[in-house]
Amino acid sequence: MEVFAGYGILAILIIGGVAGWLAGLVVRGYGLGVLGNIVVGILGAVIGAWLLAQLGIFVGPGVLGQIIGATIGAIVLLLIIGLFRRA
Template identity: 80%
Template sequence: MEPFAGYGIIAILIIGGVAGWLAGLIVRGFGFGIIGNIIVGVIGAFIGSWLLAKLGIFVGSGWLGAIVGATIGAIVLLLIVGLFRRV
């Protein structure tokens, strides 16, 4: 299952930006700027897609499902990065 199947580059950037921004608010309490949010969100979409598929969880389809899945993956990504930054 690909996280951005059928989406254009603009949609990917918007979904990644929103997901990265939401994850930044949840994990650290602030965003990372537009470029940082997009990067975190896009990488998070791949992590979320893989993780949710392994757990057998379906978050929905369309834009909202993509944002939810990408946000979950971005949160996981930020938590993992936070573990390594503290060590």
């Protein structure tokens, strides 16, 4: 599983930041700031790549596909975090 194969560190940070920000918009109540969004987005990319591969779903090539997959994974991550915060 090569989540960010061929991307430089700056591109990874930008994709992670955008994905984390989008996930924060979808899952209300999770304002994590710039650094938090980047971390959630990068972790979300790993989760999203694994989850979508398990489901046999391909979201598309290039940066847009990376952002979509990372956002899906980041949403899942934020929902899981929300379950533990409530407990």
